[in-house]
Amino acid sequence: MSIPDNNPVLNIAVFALFVAITLYVVYRVSTRNSSTSDYYAAGSAFTGRQNGIALSGDFLSAASFLGIAGAIAIHGYDGFLYSIGFLVAWMVDLLLIAELLRNTGRFTMGDVLSFRMKQRPVRAAAATSTLVISFFYMLAQMAGAGGLVALLLDIHGGIGQALVIGVVGVIMVLYVLVGGMKGTTWVQIIKATILLLTGALITVFLFGKFGFSFSNLLSAAADNSPLGDELLEPGGSYGKSEVTKLDFVSLALALVLGAAALPHVLMRFYTVPNSREARRSVVWATACMTIFYLCTLVIGFGAAALVGPETIKNAPGGENSAAPLLALNIGGTLLLGIVSAVAFATILAVVAGLTITASASFAHDVYANIFKRGKAEPAAEVRVARLTAVAVGAFAIIGGILANGQNIAFLVALAFAVAASANLSTLLYSLFWKRFNTTGTLWGIYGGLIASLVLVFFSPVMSGAADSIISSVDFHWFPLKNPGLVSIPFSFLCGFVGTFVGRSKADPVKHAEMEVRSLTGIGS
Structure with missing residues (x-):
């Protein structure tokens, strides 16, 4: 099934125009x-x-643009809970992370965690966590690109979708190689602006169709949904049993705490001159995303009212097709072409941000500070970072092709759960607990990382359910699809116990220096 009246040539042309403009901008700014x-x-x-x-451009992925709108169209109230979780997460960043991280580190999360610990083992652990999280997040975006191809560009078959995944990967690597962080940042600024304008444009069109009355829109959505008035009430997706309710609590915990510890988000705080600007960054990001998620609320219910949940479910992209089908309904082929371009631009910008984060972590933490013991030449370090970006891009393309057509939604949630488990506990302990030591850091990172990966592997995500990755067998024993409810507290416990078990003593002088630096910015 393809979208009627779809014009793949127009979609590709709009996307190619975006790529051409952004590549030119990247080239100009990266002198x-x-x-x-x-x-x-x-x-x-x-x-x-x-x-x-x-x-906001780095954080708002295709899952936010297409996934949340689709979840609201199908599940109503419960679909919007994702947006609430993402927004609350930025309060954690604003109050606990942004300013202190900017003052303490230089380029990566490993800078902060190793400030008063043994450099080599802690940087190795931080780099491992960063690379795992980035890979899972990137895999979801790349595989999502393949899934969107069938819907937006009307390209069917594994070879055609694999080709598109490869093209997205190559363009992403070009952004990073040519532009570095500066070029990638401008790509994300352009992408965020286009995303907000597109969301606002569709929202205004929708309000116009319903007499600029949100009540009329909600009534029409409820009338056109099998759920009826239950579409506007809690429980449409997560209220079916005690396990699903617990699963939602686990997911919410991962979303709220994981966003505050995602490596590609944390690295952005180093692109501003001081902690005051880091705080302003979070305020502006929160404002942009509040506007965007309010638009997705209108778009989701608008898709339910005008397109219908059954039509959305039967489209090639499933829930992800809600926004494109709505664009076609209210704006014709031209608006669908714009939405197509925005969807791919979203994937492109997010993956570019993940690539530079992964390459920086390997080059700065592993190459410069583990192999070269802090004595690497800057030019050599940048060269290693660029080579790493190429390698990361190749792995992302291969992984995206292999995962194409699979249930990839869990990969994003897993990245959040791993970030909250491995990174947040150690970051907070490092910044606020005087006694915290190297053993506690290693136990916290590896404990949270291993726990989250093991729990997901033995969850219904992998086996035992109709929508599992391996649906033909059943080896699951963990009932929840998201491990956050268990793995996040476990990582805090590991860090706490490891601190008292470890023989390494915390250095009071380094802690005092870190405390003064994190609070005042002196020396940063």
Whole structure:
């Protein structure tokens, strides 16, 4: 099944125009990327407003644009709970992370965690966590690109979708190689602006169709849904049993706490000159995303009212097709072409941000500080980062092709759960607990990382359910699809116990230096 009246040529043309413009911008702004500060942190030259818009562009993935709108169209109230979780997460960033992280580190999360610990083992653990999280997040985006191809560009068959995944991967690597953090940031600013404008445009069109009355829109959505008035009430998706209710609590915990510890989000705080601008970044990002998620609320219920849940479910992209089908309904082929371009631009920008984060973590933490013991030449470090970006891009393309057509929704939630489990506990302990030591750091990172991966492997996501990755067998024993409810507290416990078990003593002098630096910015 394909979308009627779809024009793949127009969709490809709009997307190609976006790529051409952004590649030109990347080339123009990246006049110098020879130093590590230029390549990793854009020389810390962006304002809080610019970085906040880029943060929203880095964070708002295809899952936010297409997935949440589809979830609202099908499940109603419960679908919007994803948006609430994402927005609350930025309060954690604002109050606990942004300012202290900007003052303490230089380029990566490993800088903060190793500040008063043994450098080599802690940086290795931080790099491992960053690479695992980035890979899962990136895999979901790349595989999502293949899934969207059938819907938006009317390209069917594994070879055609694999080709598109490869094209997305190559363009992404070009952004990172040519532009570094500065070029990637401008791509994300452009993408965020287009995404917000598109969402606002569709929202205004929708309100016009329903007499600019949100009540009329909700009534029409409820009338056109099998759920009826239950579409507007809690429980449409997560209220079916005690297990699903618990699963939602687990998912919400991962979303709220995981976003505050995602490596590609944390790295953005180093692109501003000081902690004040880091705080402003979070405020601007929160404002942009509030506007966007309010638009998705209208778009989701609008899709339920005008397209219908059954039509959405039967489309090639399933729930992800809600926004494109709605665009076709209210704006014809041209608006669908714009939505197609925005969807791919979203994937492109997010994957570029993940790529530079993964390459920076390997080059800065592993190569420069583990292999070279902090004595690497800046030019050599940047060269290693670029080579790593190529390798990461190749793995992302291969992984995306292999995962194409599979149930990939859990990969994003897993990335959030791993981030909350492995990263958040150790970050908070490092910043606020004087006694925290190297053993506690290693136990916290690896404990949370291993727990989240093991629990997902033995969950209904992998086996035992109709929508499992391996539906033909059943080896699951963990009942929840998201491990956050167990793995996040477990990581905090591991960090706590490891601190008292470990023989390494916390250095009070380094802790005092870190405390002063994180609170005042002196030396940053």
